Amino acid sequence: MHLSTVETVLEYEVKVPTHFCFNIEAAKWPTQRIVSERLAVSSGVAPHRFTDDGSGNRFFRFDALPGPLLVNYKADVEVHSQSVDEHLPEVPVGQLPDDIFHYLLPTRYCESDLLGPQAQRLFGHEPAGISRVRAIVKWVHENIKYQPGSTTSTTTAHEVFEQRVGVCRDFAHVGITLCRALNIPARIVVGYVWFDEPPQDFHAIFEAWLGGRWVLFDATGMAPVDRLVRIGTGRDAKDVAFSTFFGSVQMTRKEVNVLEHEPRATADSGAAVVELAAVGG
Incomplete structure (x- = not known):
């Protein structure tokens, strides 16, 4: 098991009213645990969040008016490795x-x-x-x-x-x-x-x-x-596209950061901390 801090910063210039759908959040998956996470989007945007039951993929959607748009996601995630049998057969x-x-x-x-x-x-x-x-x-x-x-x-x-x-x-x-x-x-x-x-x-x-x-x-x-x-x-x-949009936009910044840590002890092994915030921009 290891711990990673992951972060994505996406900035766009929205030309016309546009609908966005993003898939950048850590999935709900048996081999990983979200210790903490934070999603921030530009003020005036109201994200709607949903999870695909079959894949565990997490999405958020929203309408954006013309102007600059910022999306920032950051999380600490524990990943648990699984052993692999080198004699696994194909299934008919x-x-x-x-x-x-x-x-x-x-x-x-x-x-x-x-x-x-x-x-x-x-x-x-x-x-x-x-x-x-x-x-x-x-x-x-x-x-x-x-x-x-x-x-x-x-x-x-x-x-x-x-x-x-x-x-x-x-x-x-x-x-x-x-x-x-x-x-x-x-x-x-x-x-x-x-x-x-x-x-x-x-x-x-x-x-x-x-x-x-x-x-x-x-x-x-x-x-x-x-x-x-x-x-x-x-x-x-x-x-699994990280960004899908319906309108006219120009991406002005895309930054992905990953930092690996030694696992740290946590007092609470329950639900992840999720914070949805609005930021200026």
Whole structure:
């Protein structure tokens, strides 16, 4: 178990009345505990908060008038690592739980139907189970170049597979797509984690359904998966965007900070402290 302090500062210039939806808060998840958190938004904004029951993703929405907008989230989160059995098997499609089945299907960014032949050629000979997923992770790490700015918000796994360059979300999408093409359910996970290079930002990894449980993998190799503070879980990046808006805005500042600590004793192990505040701006 370890403790991380995470913070996001987002500033926008709103051009016209705009509706925003944010997903930047630490998720309600069994392997992490929110010790304290604070969300601050510009004065005059009234956020509506809700949690997706299926994923634990937490969202807040609001309408904003033209002018500057500030969103600031800060939290202390305990993350508890889980051991992984290196002999986990793949689960036959007919035995998949109903709520897991849809993680097999192609999605906007993960065209597993298009990459089926390539997945079979590269990994069809691998022993079924966690070792096959690790082979996928190794291939993505060795064959896709990490290059900030090399892709856009509309780049898909098939495009990255062809051009062999991308960022963390692209690495995750390719891993997810190759798994699904081999009938292994997989999904994206985004969160906060500390790493040396590049500068701090939201980080995307993926998890695969093996032996009746989800197992995390990071094809970038940028940080240990068991140190990630989970924000969002979804079928692909469209489910876990940190910001979605309906209107016209310009982002003027984006800052993500992560600081890891040794675990500290807390007198209260109950509910997290949540403070919703308005600030000038």
